[in-house]
Amino acid sequence: MQLTPAKFEDILGKFSTLSIAVVGDLFLDRYLDLDAGLTEKSVETGLDAYQVVGDRCYPGAAGTVLNNLSALGVGTLKAISVVGCDGGAYELLRGLERINVDSTHVVQCAERMTPTYTKPMLSQTEGPAVELNRIDIKNRVPQGSEIDQQVIAYIDAVFGDVDALIVMDQVDERNNGVVTDTVREHISRLGSEHPGKLIFADSRSQIRMYRNVTTKPNNAELLKSIGVSSSRADDRDAIAAAGKKLSQTTGRPVYTTLGEAGILYCDADTTTHIPTVPVTGEIDIVGAGDSTTAGIVSSLGAGATAVEAAEIGCLVASITVQQIGVTGTASPETLRKRFQERV
Numbered sequence: 638m639q640l641t642p643a644k645f646e647d648i649l650g651k652f653s654t655l656s657i658a659v660v661g662d663l664f665l666d667r668y669l670d671l672d673a674g675l676t677e678k679s680v681e682t683g684l685d686a687y688q689v690v691g692d693r694c695y696p697g698a699a700g701t702v703l704n705n706l707s708a709l710g711v712g713t714l715k716a717i718s719v720v721g722c723d724g725g726a727y728e729l730l731r732g733l734e735r736i737n738v739d740s741t742h743v744v745q746c747a748e749r750m751t752p753t754y755t756k757p758m759l760s761q762t763e764g765p766a767v768e769l770n771r772i773d774i775k776n777r778v779p780q781g782s783e784i785d786q787q788v789i790a791y792i793d794a795v796f797g798d799v800d801a802l803i804v805m806d807q808v809d810e811r812n813n814g815v816v817t818d819t820v821r822e823h824i825s826r827l828g829s830e831h832p833g834k835l836i837f838a839d840s841r842s843q844i845r846m847y848r849n850v851t852t853k854p855n856n857a858e859l860l861k862s863i864g865v866s867s868s869r870a871d872d873r874d875a876i877a878a879a880g881k882k883l884s885q886t887t888g889r890p891v892y893t894t895l896g897e898a899g900i901l902y903c904d905a906d907t908t909t910h911i912p913t914v915p916v917t918g919e920i921d922i923v924g925a926g927d928s929t930t931a932g933i934v935s936s937l938g939a940g941a942t943a944v945e946a947a948e949i950g951c952l953v954a955s956i957t958v959q960q961i962g963v964t965g966t967a968s969p970e971t972l973r974k975r976f977q978e979r980v
Contacts, residue, residue: 640945645976648949649710649969651939656713657706658795659699660788660824661805662814663718663743665729665753666697666964671769673760687757687769694728696736697754699805701924701964705931705953707736708966715799717791719744719784719815725751725774742791746784750774752808779812785819792820796827796834800938803930804850806840816840825849828889837934839926845886852883853892853930856901859883876901877908890943892933892950894926900947911947914955914979924964928957932967952976 670691677686696704699718706714716738720726722745729751733740753774758766796802804824808814816824821843828836828849836850844854845862857867859879869875880891880903890904899913932953936946952975957965967975 639942640948640976642976644941644945645949648936648939648941648945649972652710652935652969653712655711655801655935655938656715656799657711657801657803657934657938658715658717658742658792658799659703659706659803659805660717660792660820661699661803661816662752662807663696663700663716663720663729663733664698664807665725665732665751666695666700667725667728667753667755668693668695669755669757670766671757671759673762687759694732695964696729696732696738697964698752698807699803700729700732701927702803702805702931703733703738704736704964705924705928705957705966706935707738708968709931709935709953709972710969711935713799714738715742715795716740717742717788717795717815719746719749719780719788721745721749721751722747723751725753742795744784744787744791746780749776749780749784752776775808775810776813777810780815780817782819785817788815788820789823792823792827796831801835801837801934802827803934804836804838804840804847805927806838806843809842811843816843818846821846835934835937837930837937839930845883847887849888851889851892852887853894853926853933854883855894855926856896859891859893871898873901873910877903880908892947894929899951900929902943902947904943909944909947911944911951913951914975916955916959918959925954925958928965928967929954952979 671687672690675688679686755772757769806816825848838850839853856870884891884903893901900911902909929950932950933946936949953967956967
């Protein structure tokens with residue numbers, strides 16, 4: 638580990654001074670708690686009618702990154718996104734308020750649905766609840782040029798005031814999410830015009846379309862972006878070559894997450910492997926990549942080197958994966974404890 642205790646404390650101490658904006662797809666993660674003992678038979682269909690005894694809502698996708706940034710103690714957080722004018726938007730905006738995120742720049746549009754993952758959780762006589770078939774709400778058509786321009790105007794409005802801009806490009810269907818081709822091109826242009834400003838992009842399907850932006854794919858997304866089979870996802874040489882190629886394309890560094898193997902950092906001159914922090918017991922990897930993003934960006938904003946930031950990203954992920962059944966977060970206190978255990 639390159640990170641010294643003194644530098645670690647210096648980085649953590651600066652989180653509260655940072656201002657970070659997150660632009661991209663906000664999803665509502667909605668959990669319906671179902672009591673199996675109350676299940677009824679529908680008179681009309683004869684099918685099981687599950688009975689809801691709890692309804693839990695959390696900001697997801699870009700909201701997961703915001704939640705992790707908030708838990709780390711980042712001082713000012715801004716969300717830039719597009720949601721509907723529906724109940725999902727109400728719950729989502731209320732969730733952002735709970736974690737002290739400024740949602741002034743979230744566009745509400747009656748023609749769009751608030752993307753929502755509804756997860757029915759059926760209780761069991763013994764053991765944890767079982768997740769039934771998920772019900773997804775997504776927008777299936779492009780958001781349109783007028784909304785694109787609103788998103789761009791909001792990016793420009795906050796860009797000069799923040800230490801970093803995180804781009805969460807999470808919708809696979811091209812142009813159906815918040816980060817369309819037009820928005821992505823504008824972000825890439827900002828990166829060219831302001832090379833000293835940290836812009837950090839995570840994209841499931843469009844990572845190779847970015848320019849002048851630091852990117853963070855996982856190993857499978859990276860290989861797919863350059864046309865290499867995901868069957869080579871464990872081939873470190875193939876990933877390193879792909880990372881170099883993506884870095885040359887984007888003109889900025891690449892942080893590739895490798896699951897339990899850690900992170901591979903690539904830039905124009907170097908390739909560095911940062912190992913994960915070993916943990917024991919049951920793990921839940923949901924949201925681990927988003928928590929890693931929060932750790933890396935906060936650390937870079939606080940003056941960490943590229944490798945030090947990746948080390949803190951791995952520390953954060955090692956904490957969040959141990960939180961079962963929820964999208965985990967890490968606080969400065971839990972980071973200190975894990976760091977002390979590591980060194």
